[in-house]
Amino acid sequence: MTFILGLTGGIGSGKSAASAWFESQNITVVDADIVAREVVAPGHGALLDIQRAFGDWVLLDNGELNRPALREHIFKSPEARKILEQITHPAIRQSIIQQLQHASSPYVILVSPLLFETNQHELTHHTLLIDASESLQIQRASQRDGQSVEQIQNIIQIQMSRTDKRALADDIVVNDGHLDHLYQQLTVLHQQYLKRAEKKQS
Secondary structure, eight states: OOEEEEEEOOTTSSHHHHHHHHHHTTOEEEEHHHHHHHTTSTTSHHHHHHHHHHOGGGBOTTSSBOHHHHHHHHHHOHHHHHHHHHHHHHHHHHHHHHHHHTOOSSEEEEEOTTTTTTTGGGGOSEEEEEEOOHHHHHHHHHHHHOOOHHHHHHHHHHSOOHHHHHHHOSEEEEOOSOHHHHHHHHHHHHHHHHHHHHHHHO
């Protein structure tokens, strides 16, 4: 049984920088955001279900999902968000489980911004939160994504609060914006995770 680490953090917290560091240590990373895009690609059952539930307007002319239109729609309607989640979450979960099972590195990481919100932490043995102050999250995300401060604040409001995430996480790394500081903390944890993985294997 492979040791599975759940890695999470709010928007702009630096979880991408953290997961990239683990990948540089030859640890397999399964990214829930990438899986979420894969399950709604043309030809996948989830996309057909979304089309059936919402109508043809959810598709672009090339048959791909019209993400901005759907995002706007579910932002305004909690009911629509619920319907979408009922379609996508089981498909995402199934794909994540398959990918985690096929990983061959000493341990494997599931990166998910909604690790706790969608109960994906149940698929892991241990969790790591990359934490950053809200002001730093907003600063980073607005520079990177070209989104307005208001849009980013909306995303932060929807996600579980930092306090709740901190209470649930097994390990917490504070990302103050200095990559070398982030990597130092991850190096220590990586050694611990390798030991845990070894124990789990034996």
